[in-house]
Amino acid sequence: MxxxxxxxxxxxxxxxxxxxxxxxxxxFLLQGMAERRWTYWVAADDATLVSHIFIQRVPKVPKPNRIDDAFGYVTNVYTRPAYRNRGIGTxxxxxxxxxAAEQDFESLIxxxxxxxxxxxxRAGFQRSADMLEYLVRPYVL
Structure with missing residues (x-):
């Protein structure tokens, strides 16, 4: 997919x-799973994968008031065209x-x-004024 x-x-x-x-x-996917850095969410119709969402756990530097903290990087969100507009991705x-709430992530980006x-x-994400981005190179699709 x-x-x-x-x-x-x-x-x-x-x-x-x-x-x-x-x-x-x-x-890449197998290594991410083995190292527990990535979690892959999938939806299936019988034995056919029809939708997925990947989340990378990004640990944060320890703080005096919170030693173990992390946020999630959301990527590779996709539903096959024939399965769209059925609420599967939602x-x-x-x-x-x-x-993510159970994992106690600070946020998802x-x-x-x-x-x-x-x-x-619709899922509750909001634009943030907190982040700045520096592009080292152009994004490659």
Whole structure:
């Protein structure tokens, strides 16, 4: 689904062939799970994955009043086109938000596409004036 998601966002000829990409993506996902840095949420229709949300736990530097703190980086939020507008992504996001509260994350952050902003706003995300961003290089879809 990651292959489809990125090509939907940025049509054209990919820089890598699909088998090379799939091997690299699988290695990344398995390592993230093994190291417990990433949590992957999925929705399925029988044996077919139809939607997913990835969350990276980002630990914060200890503070005198809170030694162990973290926030979540939300990414790779995608629902297959044939399953959109059925509330699947909304239900999945609601579970993610509940889980983030159970994990006691301080916040969740996301860099949404313009088209996805309404989805995040409906889920309760708000624009923040607290963050500044320095772009080291242009974002590559």
């Amino acid at each position: 990651r292959w489809d998601f990125r090509l939907e966002e940025s049509p054209g000829t990919p820089a890598n062939d699909q088998p090379t990409f799939l091997r690299a993506c699988e290695a 239900q999945l996001m609601a579970r993610v938000l509940g889980w 996301v860099w949404p596409s313009e088209a996805s902003v309404p989805f995040y706003v």
